[in-house]
Amino acid sequence: MNATVTYSPRRWWAGPLDVEGLALGSVEAAAATVNLYAGKPGLFRTTSALTAAAFDSFGHLRIAGRKPQGFAPLSGFHRTGDGWIRLHANYPHHEQRLLQALGATSPEEAERRLRSMAALEAEAAIQSNAGIAAAVRTRSEWLGSDMGRAASLGAWVAFEFADGTADGLGLRDFGEESSGGNSAGRGSGQAEALPLRGLRVLDLTRVIAGPVATRLLAALGADVLRIDPPAFPEIEDQFVDTAFGKRSAEADLSLPGNQHRLRQLLPAADVVVAGYRHGALDRFGLNPRELLASHPGLVVVTLDSWGSAGPWSGLRGFDSIVQAACGIAHVYGKDNHDGEWRPGALPVQALDHATGYGVAAAAIHLLARRREAGTGGAAHLSLARTAEELFSLGRNTERPSEVSAPDYRSTDSTYGELRYIGPPLTDGGQPLDYPFPPPPYGGSPLAWV
Known part of the structure; x- marks a missing residue:
């Protein structure tokens, strides 16, 4: 994070780690890259209040007056015979695989099975069943x-x-050392236009981290087309939170016809963001190196849970699962009112959100480089590597202070009236907003506008 920028308050979440530093640093990285791309240092800025609200956008969201649905009953921490394990079962197919792995037919039976197993034994059994x-x-x-x-x-x-x-950049390495020029992208020379206006982003992401990245790119003017598989639809409330400013299409990419249509989209795309487990999209010709070989001017950013190396590189994962594995849940653990120690969690899903803003920063950084060098490039991030950035920040020893009340906004949508949080950036001192509300899920054609 740029040491010359001072934020007040600097701490607003209780807990042992500097989650605020991770949040502010990742949003500042995105702001710095878009300012560099726009050639206007300081144009886009953030504040403690904007960042705090954006990192809990799902918690602040109201859909037709109701709170969005959070974790499913089977998701969360569970006692094992020798410790604790964290499960994720928000998606029906993940819940089914988990129950099958434990030989259970209900969450209650799964709980009993887990108490008879060692934590590592249960982990291996569940992971082996996907x-x-x-x-x-x-x-x-x-x-x-x-x-x-x-x-x-x-x-x-x-x-x-x-x-x-x-090359590689850390959380503190993004800055505005050079002007970066004034061009705003394909077909746009309007100085007052949003900096990414005219750019096309193919969004192959799900859950939180990737959609947060492409949501910000949409707020900055990009045409974002998100594609989801019909067999595994996104959770609706989660989609509503992260689909502002995008178009949404469904396509089974295993079908030859849809693969052909995807190949037709790529020559006109500026950015591809892919957020599935490492290597999962390679069979569709979406490996970054293959994409760059066919389309040298393309910008490709991939993200996953565990990174591109190591024995877990091909596994599925989520923010909460990475927290359990990497030591965060243990660091945040404490005794409950009965005196039993229980693991804990970050105050928000900060690994997801910070990785998302890092993905946006990486994409814009590569767009700026493409403008100068004439060729594109690829970038990769992972939730597990973002956790290492968090630990590297050490502890925030300031006492927590309250941030300003969130700037709630409202809009009509096909899902009802939405109360929502805008992007964590101001544009020339004015709050940035999304161009339109979340679209009907899967209601867009598999084509550019």
Whole structure:
């Protein structure tokens, strides 16, 4: 984070780690890159209040007056025979795989099964059945494992360019050292236009981190087309939170016809953001190196849970699961009112949101480089590597202070009236907003406007 910028308050969430530093640093990275791209240092800024609200956008959201649905009953921490495990079962297919792995037919039966198993035994059984779980590890246990060592390698954002060179940037490395020029992208020379106006973003992401990134790109003017698989629809409330300013299409990419239509989209795309488990989209020709070989001017940013190396690189995961594995849940653990120690969690899903703003920063950084070098490039981030950035910040020892009340906004949508939080940036001192509300899920054609 740029040391010359002072935020007040600097701490607003209780807890042992500097989650505020991670949040502010990731949003500031996005602001710095878009200012560099626009050639206007200081144009886009953030504040403590804007960042705090944006990192809890799901919690602030109201859909036709109701709170969105949070974690499913089976998701969360569960006691095992020798410790604790965290499960994720928000999606029906993940819940089914988890129950099958435990030989259970209900959450109650799964709970009983887990208490008869060791945490690592349950973790292995669930993961081998494509379910999603992680034993609660101490920080030293994670760092001493092959998975932890692999996750800590390299920079927060790892870049690979079309000419074969590579680079990396950490949370504190993004800045505005040069002007970056004034061009606003394909077909746009309007100085007052949003900086990404005219750019096309193919959004192949789900859940939170990737959609947060592309939601910000949409707020900055990009045409974002999100594609989801019909067989595994996104959770509706989650989609509503992160789909502002986008168009939404459904397509089974295993079908040859849809693969052909996807190939037709790529030549006119500026950015591809992919947020599935590592290597999951390679069979559709969406490996970053293959994409750059076919489309040298493309910007490709990928994100996953565990990184591109190590024994867990191909596993599914979520923010909460990474927290359990890497030591965060243990650090936030405490005794409950009965005197029993229980693992804890970050005050918000900060790994998701910080990774999302890092993805947006990486995409804009590569767009700026493309303008100068004439070729695109690729970047990769992971939730596990973002956790390492959080630990590297140390502890925030200031006492928590209240931030300003959120700036709630409202809009009509096909889901009813929405109360929502805008992007965590101001544009020339004015709050940035999304161009339109979340669209009907899957209601857009698989084509550019």
